[in-house]
Amino acid sequence: MAIADIAAYAHLSEADIEALGDELDSIRRDIEDSLGERDAAYIRRTILFQRALDVTARLVIACSRSRVGWLAGTAALGFAKSVENMEIGHNVTHGQWDWMNDPEIHSNTWEWDMVAVSSQWRYSHNYRHHVFNNIVGVDDDLGFGVMRVTRDVPWKPEHLVQPLRNVLLAAIFEWGIGLHGVHSERDRVGRDTPEHAAARSALLRKSARQVVKDYVLWPALSGRRWRRTLAANGAANLLRNLWSYVVIFCGHFPDGAEKFSADVLEHETRGEWYLRQILGTANFNAGPVLAFASGNLCYQIEHHLYPDLPSNRYAKIGERVRAVCAKYDLPYTTGSLVRQYLLTLRTIHKLALPDRFLIATSDDAPETASERRVGGALGRLRSAHQRQRVRSA
Template sequence: MNTKTMTIGPRSMEEMAAFERELDAIREEVKPTLGERDARYIRGILRLVRTTETLGRALLMFGWFPPTFLLGAFLLGISKIVDNMELGHNVMHGQFSWMNDPRFQGDTFDWDNTCPKEEWRHAHNFVHHTYTNVIGKDRDFGYGMLRLSNDLRWSWLHPFQLLLTFLLAAFFEWFVAIHDMQMDKVVIGRRKWADVQPQWKLVRAKIWRQVRKDYIAWPLAGLAVGALFGHATDTALAVLCGNLIGNFIRNFWAWAIIFCGHFTDDIYTFSRESIENETKGQWYLRQILGSSNIKGSKLLHLLSGNLSHQVEHHLYPDIPANRYIEMAPKVRAVCAKYRVPYNTGYFIPQLLTVFKRIARYSLPGGSQKAVTIEVDSMLPEKA
């Protein structure tokens, strides 16, 4: 193992406290300004989701004509992307609960996804955001399947992880649905099936709801509409395939954005011991070191659910994501002041480093960069 030691971040408890105060101040500057502008924004996102879904599904009713089929499937995929990324993910963080609008309440909102909202809020909002990149605590680091750091032991499964990654990306919503059940531990005997039965009941109900909608109800509607034009079977098949393609579009995109958020070259991992007695400033530091941003256009920010600002999202998960673009320069300035790396890059280069990581750690060993933070005993490791 090639290890290189370097010093980053605040170098005293006084500096760490100042670092914490400056990041707190960015939040406190934004919170009083939340209001109608943000409410209009999220209401517009909901209209966008509904409009693209309506147009996509309507076009699929004439899916026996290839251009109509392709456009319908594409619009349905866009609707599902925006529903999951910019609407569902952010609303379920409670970013818009202050509106007191039942459509945007974080604890009751549900999305177009096989993952139950309750499972997502626990696995993502609590576990992942609390223990970001802490090996053995953050199950999003590798999703119980992939070896993405030499902190994790190599096994016979890992040479196949490029193939596993493709399957994970293609069926991302299905893997996310069972993610909190920790099925990898059930398979190796560390959890009993009886322990996950209550979760499985919840997951099974949500899966059935999505399957019934996308693969039974809408194709049957296509069968009825198609019969009016003499294309009953063709229309039903077009609707079925269009829903399947729309879900694949959403799955691949969500996978790519999420993996670019935590698995690029320049992210760091942490041991369980390193977060003992962790202060808020140290938690802030860990979120920054464990996250990666994506540079791009407003359209990219929208379609990524503003997870293109993953650093800001992990610092301020309850602040409306449409505000991250104005917070990012201030966060970056604080990072520069306190010698904290701020990882950002364009989408394709960031994604290529993700594939590089997946390929490298499919083999035994792997280099890492140890980082000394001269405050307490917080010692993250660059994977």
């Protein structure tokens, strides 16, 4: 079953976990103390690049008469939308650039270029997901309410179709995020309350604006070539949705991204919260270009530890976090993008079946671990050895 005792699973004492928290707090302080103009210039350059690429892509789509030109323009537009969605929208809305006190680049004012409403997303994602990461029954992002990604969720006949749901969710990911935000608002304020109705109305208004902009206004501006622009916008949105889906799923559902029971919340310390973020997330290997294209969410572990620190710092933060994980004998889950996604697909397809058709138990399955995996004499020996090693470091 899901991990109920994080300390037992991680074979760490209370003193170890407190020391771990202190070291990770120290990393935060170092980064916060060093933020400055170089970081501010980075996000301003990124916004300028994204907007210039968006305009250039639309001009290529509108002016080119060849299929190659259309494909190049559409691919560029899809990339521009992905950058706006992840490296800018996602990270700005996390408050990573609030320290600049720039009213344009601020979490309370930024509205990203997709159907989801930023204010609703800040609650469903920044709070419900990041604070309660991978806690079964609390974190709504654990399967997004439409898929079973842990054996702690009882199997239902509807799960048989989750491989198809997965494909559909990937294609319409922005709409799924939008509906997810309204669902979280309903849980927060209650069903059919005025606040819930207001949340639904806000999503409808935002969705209508996006649909009109992408599928009416831009095609209309293209005159006789409106079909070309309409198809390009639809394809670019699809590319953005698919890429966002892959990045998010690879950070949360491959083997090694553990799940937790609500028991871990009882008297959870700062160090235990840090530890849960490390155990509950996964990275994928990326160079500078792939990292930028993914919004630096290839560093999902670092992002969950420090969601409000600027994304351009995650690569350097990652070096220090990896060293801390090695010091405390903690897993630092990473792998190639292809590997992480294939592991995610395996879990989605496997857990579509009833448990009686599965081989591994709920305590040692690769997608659902338990502290029982490290129990017994071996676990006690590892714990004693690790405590001694940390004290002597």
